[in-house]
Amino acid sequence: MTTPTTTSAGPRLDRDSLEDASAFVRAAGLIIDEVTDSRVTGHMDLGPDHLTPWGIVHGGVYSTAVESAASLGASTAVRGRGEVAVGLTNTTHYFRSLAAGRVLVEATALYQGRTQQLWRVDITDETGRLIAHGEVRLQNVAGVSRT
Template identity: 45%
Template sequence: MAHRAFMRMLELEFDELGPTRVVGSVAADERHHQPWGVVHGGLYTTAIESFATMGAVEAVKDRGLRAVGISNHTDFVRPHRSGRLEVVATPVHQGSSQQLWQVELRRPDDHKLIARGQVRLQNVPAERE
């Protein structure tokens, strides 16, 4: 599936995947730099939406639903040049029709916050394959 290839390309790793917490990491290095030599914010936004979506889907899949992002707000807190970043996603709200997840990306060595985001997701019927 194309979405899995995209996640592999970004080197997203999921160490814990559940309906109330998703933990993992994302690669961040010179391949992801903007012209000024720091990681492009689009990488953070993509990781934030990916981790929130994975958790949201886990929360509703047993009800024959999936979750799709409808809003992504990402704050870039400090620049980062290179090294994997820890990612932790947790739900703020899990309702019958929508979910709201918060996600943080931190450096593993000093735990400084690099970016944080909030993703609103709509719970929709799962497509039949």
Template identity: 60%
Template sequence: MSRPSADPAAEQAAAPHGDPARDGTGAAGLPGCDPARAGAFVAVAGLVVDEASAARVRGHLDLGAHHHTPWGIVNGGVYTTAVESAAAVGASAAVADRGQYAVAVHVSTDLLRSRTGGRAEVVAEPVHQGRSQQLWAVTIHDGRPIARGQVRLQNIPLGRGPA
């Protein structure tokens, strides 16, 4: 959710891994949302969040050879990672005042057009924001659609550990 560093693994190793409820406020003003804690996978995917709220997340990807499949095009997993990440940031912003965050329980991404590089814009907006679940729609484009996704998320209390 931030630009990848020259050495994402070293950055990840240096990042704290405590309880999100006690880690303070991070990206987008969300408790526990520190991009350095996201791990090397998310860092290399490269979503940069430019704007985040409960009603909209806007960001971008700077696509390049480090995102390529062996056939020289951007791997669809990069787009799916951006779809899930953008929706999770917005959905978490929507429930932060209730002491919750949101985790994806279903992600669907349609890959519409291949790319080899360049800037791609990412926009996520809620379709439904309920008490226990949310549904977000995400588009990725460069003036023309590249991918679109839908994410169903579960609202979970901060501090609740893994199952």
């Protein structure tokens, strides 16, 4: 695992920094496809490592995707101010169970204020059916460098 670098504008945030920053997120299998200040897209290929003993994807996998996508987008939005965004609340709702397959993750900013942000994250299957939905409220804080 590499350590993210820090610039004068705060921690380096790019497409790969989420996977670099967290072995947990990497192990969960979230792949980031696009990041902007107000939108993040990605995907996960779900399989046996993501399942409960009952053979369906564990809800924590979806909660991880929700929090991670929202945090990356929110942090990207405030990096120019030398800040990062950290989660305050994560509410994830589960609608359909899956045993395997690709899911698409799309996070969009609902509110971006000076001190807090609210992001919505939808997780769908490849046909567009909603699998899970979450909202994450985040606090903008001074950037923290990892050593």
